[in-house]
Amino acid sequence: MCKVVAPRPSGHSPAHLLTSLADLLQAWLPEQRWFAGKGRRVTDLSLLSVTELHPACLHLLISTGDGSSPSRPGDCYQLLLGVGEVLPPRLAHARIGRASQGPLAGLTVYDALQEPRSADLLLERLRTPGTAGPLRFERDAKVTVPAGLTPRLLDVEQSNTSHVYGNAYILKIFRRVRPGINPDLEVPWALARQGCTRVPAPVAWFRTSEPLPATLGVLQPFLPDAVDGWTLALESLTAGRDFREEAYELGRATAEVHLALAAAFALGAPTADGNRRLAAAMIERLDTTSRSVPELLPHVDGLRGAFDELAALDSGRPVQRIHGDLHLGQVLWAGERWSVIDFEGEPARPIAERRQPQSPVRDVAGMLRSFDYAARSRHPWRPEWARRCRDAYCAGYAVQARWDPRAQGALLRAHETDRAVYEALYEARHRPDWLPVPMAAIARLAEHAPSSSGGPHTPVPSFHSFHSAQGG
Template identity: 55%
Template sequence: MSEAVTRPATAGPGLLASLDPLLREWLPRQRWFAGKGRPVTGFSLVAATELLPAGGKLGLYHLLVQVHQPLTHGTGPGDCYQLLIGEREALPPRLAPALIGHVTEGPLTGRTVYEALYDPRPAGLLLEALRTRARIGGLRFERDPRQEVRSGLVPRAVTAEQSNSSVVYGDTFILKLLRRIVPGVNPDLELPLALAREGCPRVPAPTAWLLAELSGQSYVLGVLQPYIQGAADGWELALRELAKGQDFAAEARALGRATAEVHTALARALPTVTLGHIQLRSMVDGMLERLDAAAQAVPALRTYAPGLRSAFQALADLAAEGHTWTAQRVHGDLHLGQCLRSPAGGPSHAFGSGGEWSLIDFEGEPARPLAERRMPQPTVRDVAGMLRSFDYAAHSVRPSVPGWAESCRAAYCSGYAEIDGRDPRNDPVLLRAYETDKAVYEVVYEARHRPDWLPVPLSAVRRLASSHLT
C-alpha cells in the first residue's frame, strides 16, 4: 500500500462530469450536508487527487468540490466539501450501504462509485499516509514525530450520524475527516495542539493531521487522535442514568472540573483579552439580531421576545456602567455529546486515567464563520451550552426525574468553581444572556429540523424570559 501514497497524482479532466448527476442525488442525503432544502444546481472542482489508479480493481479519488445552490439573491458557489470516492466494476455486498451510483457518462462510464470510508483498503491507506507523512499532489499528511502509529490497524467507519465522518483504527486511533471545509486555521486542530503543549490531560492530543495547500491557502481536512476504548459520551451516559432514575450530580461535578481545567489551560496557552463597552455592545447587538430573526421564523417565540430582550439589555446596561469581562479561546459548542468518559477502572491513556472526562470536537458551531469561531469569548459561553445540555437530557426521558437538571446544573457549576475559583452562577447577568442566546438558537433549530423537540427549548425560553435580575 505504501507505493500508492507516495506518488503525486492529480485526477484527469472529466472526472466531475462523470460524478455530477450522481452527486446531485447523493450529497443532499448525507447527514453532514449543510445545504438541505435547496436544490444542487452544479459543482466546481476545487481539487482532485488520485490516490489509487483508475481502471484497476479499485480506484480512489480525493475530491474537494464546491457545491452550487440557489442563494437569497440568485445562484452562486456554496460550501466546499471533502469527498473520498472509490470506484469499482461492481460493489461487494458488504459495501452496499456505501453506494453512490453507477456511472453512465464521462471517463468512469461503466464503473460503480461509492463512499470509500466504508471500505477497509481506502480507509487503511489514509492511516498509512499519515504514518509515513506522505505528500500526494496538494495533500500533506503530517504526524507528531513523538507519537508512534503502527501499520496494519484494522479500520471501521463510525456509522453514527455526525456533522463530519470518522474512522476508528483497531481501537487505537480515531480519524475525524472534516466534510465542509474552509481555508485557515481550524480550531479542531489548533486548540488540541495548544492544549497538548500545556500538558492538559482532558483533551486527546492530536497524533496526525491531513492538510491541503491550494492557491497559497491551507485547509485542515482531518485529525487523527487516540481512541478511548469503551468510552461513553456524556449524552449517552446521562440518558442511561436518567432511565434508571439515578442521580448524575457526581458526574456533572467532575465534568465541571474537567471543563475548568481545559479553560485554564487554554488561557495559559493562548492570548486573553478584555471585553469593554464597545465589544460587549457589539456582542449584545448580535444576540438581539438573532432573537429578532428567530421571532420572525418561529411565531411561538414572539410572546417571550420582550422578556428575552431584557436578558441582553441587562448585559448591555452593565457594560455601559463600566463592567468588563475577560475573554479567551473556548470550546465554542460544548454539550454532553462533546464529552467522553473513559470506563471507571479501565485502562489508562496517555491523556487521562480510567473514569475521567475528556472534551472533544473543538470545531465550534460549524455554521459560524471560521473567524468568528476563533474569536476569544467569555468562558461562560461554554458553561451555558452545558447547562442547556442537562436540560435537554432531562426532557428526553419519560417519566421525567424531578429536579434532575437543576441538580446537575448546580453540581457542574460547583465543580467548575473548585478548579477555576469562580462560580459561573456568581455572574448571573452574563450567564443568563448566554443561556438565552443558546435557547433562542435551539428554538429555531428544532422548529426547522425536529418539531417534536420544540417544547424543550421553549420551556427554557419561558424560564429565561421571566428571570428578571436585580
C-alpha cells in the first residue's frame, strides 16, 4: 500500500493543485484508450472540480483543449487519482508520474481506478446514498446491494472504465463527461419502468452538480455467463457454424426494445423536411471525414447518391428514441436469450443530439454493418455468412415489429452509408489496420444500388418460413 502524505485538496485551490498535475496529465492523457483527442497535444488544461474521496484518492473533473482555438470548448474528463510516496509493483501499470512542483511535489500520482481499494470505496458510496462535495451517489430504493463484493477491473478495450463486483454487478464509469443525463442511465431506467427485460435495469448511479449537472457512472446487474454477440459471431465463423438462428432472434430482441422505447418516450412524425436535414447532416459528415481520410475521396460522389435518395423521401418510419450505437458488441447472449446493453450512443456526439428521436432504421443499419465487420475479420472473407445473417436479422425484426426494415430501402442505405463513413474515420484514427473493412463496404455502397433490397411489399415471414427458405 502507498504511504500517503499528500496534503488535503481542501487546503489548496484547483489552480494550485494543477501546478502538480498539469505536466503529468498532458503527457498521460493522450496515451489513454478513452481519450478523444488522439493526435493532438494537450496544451490547455483546467481543473473544474476536486473532491477528496479518501486521503489517498482525489476525484477530478478536468477540461482539456489543444490550443487551436480560444473559442473551441474543451472536453471534460473524469479521473480518480491516487497519491502516495511509493507505488507498489502491482500498480506499476497505473503510474502517471511523480509530481515535481506544487502541493504534491515529490509524490507519485496514479490512476486510482486501477486499484481495488478505490473500486471498493465507489461501491460503498453507491450502497449508501449521499453526497461528497458536488458528487451525488444515488440508488434504486427497491434494490439492496450487498457489501463486500470483490471488485475486478474489466479488461477490455473500451471508451469508459468498468468494474465488476462479485460477478453480480458492473459499474461503468464514464471517462468523457458531457452535461446532462447520460442515455445509459436514462434509457435503461425508462425501459425498466416499461417492464422490458431485455435491458439490465440501473441499480445505482452517481452524478455531479458542478460545474454542470452530469452523469458520472451507472451500476447495473452483471450477466456472468453471457457472451457478447461479437465473440459469438467470430466463434461461429471460425467453426464454420451457421449463425442465422441467433441473428433471427437478435432481430426480434432489437424490435422488442424498439417497441418498448416507443412506449416510454414521445414519438415524432417523419417529414420531408426532416429527411432533408438528416441527409444534409450526413453529407456534411461525409465531406468532413473525406478531408481526414483521403481513401474516401474516390467514393464521395457515389456515397452522396445514398444521401440524395434520402433527401428525396417524403416520409418514412416514425422517429423515436433508439439505442444509437447498436452492433454485435452491444448485445449479450445468455440462456438462449439476447440482452441489449450500452445505451450511451456514440460518445463523440453531444448528449442532446444522442437523446433526439431518430429512425429505428439507424439501429438496424448499425447491426447490419456489424455482421459485415465480423465476416471480414476472418480469412477467407465469407460474404454469404454476412448476407444470411443480415437477412435473418431483418426477418426476425419484421416478425416482432410487424414491419420489415428492408422495405425502407433508401433510409436503410443512407444509414448504412453514414455508419460506414463513421467507421472509416474511427479506424483511421484508432486502428489503421482495420480501415480496409469499412472501405470495402464504402466501395459497395458507393455503387448505385436499388433503393430497396426487400421491395416495398416484402411480406413479414414467420420463423419457420424464414428457416425453410434458408434451407434450415
